[in-house]
Amino acid sequence: MVLINENYLKLPENYLFTEIEQRINAFNIVHPNTKVVRLGLGDVSLPLPEEVVLAMENAVREMGDIKTFRGYGPETGYQFLIEKIIKHDYNARGISLEQDEVFIGDGSKSDVGNIGHIFGRDNIIGITDPVYPVYENAAIMGGRSGNLTEQNIWSNIVYIPCTRENNFVPELPKEKVDMIYLCYPNNPTGVALNKTELKKWIDYAIENQTIIIYDGAYASYITENDIPHSIYEIKGAKKVAIEIRSYSKTAGFTGLRCSYTIVPKELTGYTLFGEKVGINKLWKRRATTYYNGTSYIVQRGAEATYSPKGKKQLQKNIEYYLTNAAIIRNELINLGFEVYGGINAPHIWIKIPNEVPSWKFFHQLLYEARIVGTPGAGFGPSGEGYFRFTGFSSREDTIEAMERMKSWKK
Numbered sequence: 001m002v003l004i005n006e007n008y009l010k011l012p013e014n015y016l017f018t019e020i021e022q023r024i025n026a027f028n029i030v031h032p033n034t035k036v037v038r039l040g041l042g043d044v045s046l047p048l049p050e051e052v053v054l055a056m057e058n059a060v061r062e063m064g065d066i067k068t069f070r071g072y073g074p075e076t077g078y079q080f081l082i083e084k085i086i087k088h089d090y091n092a093r094g095i096s097l098e099q100d101e102v103f104i105g106d107g108s109k110s111d112v113g114n115i116g117h118i119f120g121r122d123n124i125i126g127i128t129d130p131v132y133p134v135y136e137n138a139a140i141m142g143g144r145s146g147n148l149t150e151q152n153i154w155s156n157i158v159y160i161p162c163t164r165e166n167n168f169v170p171e172l173p174k175e176k177v178d179m180i181y182l183c184y185p186n187n188p189t190g191v192a193l194n195k196t197e198l199k200k201w202i203d204y205a206i207e208n209q210t211i212i213i214y215d216g217a218y219a220s221y222i223t224e225n226d227i228p229h230s231i232y233e234i235k236g237a238k239k240v241a242i243e244i245r246s247y248s249k250t251a252g253f254t255g256l257r258c259s260y261t262i263v264p265k266e267l268t269g270y271t272l273f274g275e276k277v278g279i280n281k282l283w284k285r286r287a288t289t290y291y292n293g294t295s296y297i298v299q300r301g302a303e304a305t306y307s308p309k310g311k312k313q314l315q316k317n318i319e320y321y322l323t324n325a326a327i328i329r330n331e332l333i334n335l336g337f338e339v340y341g342g343i344n345a346p347h348i349w350i351k352i353p354n355e356v357p358s359w360k361f362f363h364q365l366l367y368e369a370r371i372v373g374t375p376g377a378g379f380g381p382s383g384e385g386y387f388r389f390t391g392f393s394s395r396e397d398t399i400e401a402m403e404r405m406k407s408w409k410k
């Protein structure tokens with residue numbers, strides 16, 4: 001008899017965005033000729049930057065020539081991309097890294113989930129609430145969640161509320177926490193932490209021997225000067241933090257898959273006997289065992305984002321999405337909604353009027369206005385009563401959605 005990992009049975013039947021797609025499909029069956037405007041899923045709408053396409057075309061030709069063909073590449077990433085990452089994303093901000101502290105992956109979602117494999121199951125997990133649901137799901141799958149309580153939270157996960165009462169800035173946990181997931185600029189609220197706020201977390205982690213998993217997927221969208229683009233801009237962060245970054249929203253790689261994870265050599269964990277162990281070597285051991293590396297072609301595309309032309313093309317796309325976010329933000333404010341985010345990230349977070357539950361609001365918008373957003377309850381208990389829109393749709397769809405909101409709100 002084969003036993004299963006019963007932690008999977010604790011999960012909801014569908015992942016949040018899978019559930020949303022199923023509900024949209026059900027709507028489309030009944031209303032087959034109705035256009036639904038999507039401002040929910042954080043998928044990009046613009047094509048790949050031209051420099052990326054050219055670089056990948058050249059890489060494909062290399063793979064088709066016996067003189068330049070490449071088979072298996074280095075599991076942790078090609079040196080040409082790692083060098084560019086260190087120079088442009090870190091050295092440019094006064095941060096020094098060694099090449100073997102950078103690990104190229106196939107999307108930050110994978111590493112956010114996989115990072116838990118190298119840590120003990122008895123660690124207490126802390127997550128800000130609301131937040132990207134993969135963090136909670138990964139804790140459940142890894143056997144770290146405990147049981148679901150009557151309050152619809154997991155008994156062994158420490159939830160750190162981010163609400164309008166604290167301006168969506170999390171307070172330091174009062175309970176014991178071994179690992180904390182932080183995502184800033186935040187998904188779903190769009191709020192960012194300044195250096196002063198982030199330093200509090202670094203100081204807390206150093207004092208409590210806590211490790212921070214820092215998801216910087218939206219760092220390229222930061223517009224305000226006092227917002228750090230990397231957690232390593234804060235002194236001491238290398239001792240306590242792993243940083244995960246993605247090219248998905250930055251360069252339109254949602255369909256290509258490429259990311260990187262920074263695991264400093266200063267970062268340590270402990271055995272049951274109190275022996276100090278470097279986290280870097282554990283992650284390298286896992287990476288070289290479970291993974292054969294991101295495609296050479298894709299890594300050449302990622303490298304092109306750091307060229308002068310590539311940077312300009314990326315920035316143009318980022319500004320496009322931020323303009324969409326500004327359109328949504330301004331229109332919703334004009335309609336009387338309480339609105340957050342949309343400045344340092346393309347996400348707009350609104351308070352739903354009249355205490356309407358977020359899934360009910362989702363259905364109201366879908367069936368009455370033909371607009372799709374994301375219900376806040378899907379991001380955690382503190383997300384109930386809120387709703388997320390994103391600026392990743394086309395300009396035309398963004399404007400049309402806001403026109404529909406005006407008509408619907410009357």
